[in-house]
Amino acid sequence: MQDFKTSRSAWNEYQAEDQSEQLLLYGDLVRRLVPGKKVRLQFAVITKAKSPKVQLLEASFDESKLDRTKRVFESVWSAISAGHFYPAPNLMQCSGCGYRSQCDAWRGNSNQGSVYA
Ligand code: SF4
Numbered sequence: 001m002q003d004f005k006t007s008r009s010a011w012n013e014y015q016a017e018d019q020s021e022q023l024l025l026y027g028d029l030v031r032r033l034v035p036g037k038k039v040r041l042q043f044a045v046i047t048k049a050k051s052p053k054v055q056l057l058e059a060s061f062d063e064s065k066l067d068r069t070k071r072v073f074e075s076v077w078s079a080i081s082a083g084h085f086y087p088a089p090n091l092m093q094c095s096g097c098g099y100r101s102q103c104d105a106w107r108g109n110s111n112q113g114s115v116y117a
Helices: 013-018 021-033 063-081 098-104
Strands: 004-006 040-045 053-059
Touching: 004 021, 013 053, 021 040, 021 063
Parallel strands: 004 040
Antiparallel strands: 040 053
16 A cells, blocks of 8 residues: 655655554555455655655554554544634644634633634
8 A cells, every 4th residue: 555745855764654644544444445455554755856756665554553543533533523622833834724813812711612613
């Protein structure tokens, strides 16, 4: 199973392992759909440069990491379902965010509701 990524710079093996949560979930889904099939997880990283390069990096199928990823998703979904939203400033995301005025108005009052409502 390959996940294609674009990047400004080349990845290393650590980045491949670090970014593997989504790939693990896809791999788990494939295992369920095709029982017994050996699933290999691999990133195909295309470096966006004058001379693009393609790297193939393996990610290990780590059951404990897969389980942790599922628990994180469950927690996030539970928070979303319960309407628990709060600002999580991020230099990359805030500049283009369409909820900035609601976010700036947020004062942490649980009766105020969601930043995104
Ligand atoms: S809601 Fe928007 S502006 Fe507020 S923290 Fe999140 S990304 Fe940044």
